[in-house]
Amino acid sequence: MKVKFLIQYLLHPRATGAVLPSSQNLSSKIIKNIDFKACDCIVEFGPGTGVFTKEILNRCKxxxxxxxxxxxxEFYKILKKKYYYMENVHVINDSAENINHYINKYGINNVDYVVSGLPFASLPKDMTExxxxxxxxxxxxKGTFIMFQYTKLKMSxxxxxxxxxxxxxxxxxIPPAYVFTCTNKL
Incomplete structure (x- = not known):
């Protein structure tokens, strides 16, 4: 899996954003603030080969x-192969920009968490916005946006x-990362 990840980084560095999949430590830090018992919907942007996905599925209802x-x-094909049999998992080959379309398509009224591995520092500003x-x-x-970045460049x-x-x-x-847990809760 690491070789496939490296190849995708070499072919598409701006879209892939990393040379290796995330570490187990980063996965643990990403999911530690998710209340899996009270969660009905989790969206993951840029799951890559599914490192966070595996942890999420091991803990969710x-x-x-x-x-x-x-x-x-290529990552989409890997994810589709891993999760095709799970009826509550929807694997989509598209840009995160189009999340509203899929929320409507699957009749979802409430997203509790969005987990993101997107490399915002290398994405065009209009796409990021x-x-x-x-x-x-x-x-x-009410929902929470949890993401990791390698820099604080897009913080503002x-x-x-x-x-x-x-x-x-x-x-x-590799490399070390920042985890941002973002809400609009009062």
Whole structure:
């Protein structure tokens, strides 16, 4: 899996954003603030080969809806092969910009969490803004946006969309990463 990831990074560095899949430590830090018992829907942007997805599925309720939106065609095929048999998991080959379409398509009224591995620092600003606008929209005032980034470069832009941001650092990852837990809760 690591070789496939590296190949995709070499072929599509701006869209892939990393040379290796996320570490187990980063996965643990990403999911630690998810209340799996009270969660009905989790959306994952840029799941890659499914490192976070595996942890989410190991902890969520059987009836939690999981939507995986992966832009990279090769990663999409890997995810589709892994999860085709799970009726509550929807694997989509598209841009996270289009999340509203899939929320409507699957009749989802409430998204509790959006987990993101998207490399916002390398995405065009207009694409990043559209993803953030749509993420804020599907989460409303109750949901939580959890993402990791390798820099704080887009911090001010993220603050334009989410009032409350908790930042932690995971050093045991290649490269080390920041985890942003974002809400609009009062």
């Amino acid at each position: 059987k009836d939690t809806t999981i939507i995986l939106i992966e832009y990279n065609k 559209k993803i953030l606008v749509n993420t804020k929209s599907v989460l409303g005032h 832009l993220i603050r334009d969309y989410f009032k409350n941001i908790n930042i932690s650092r995971e050093l045991i990852n």
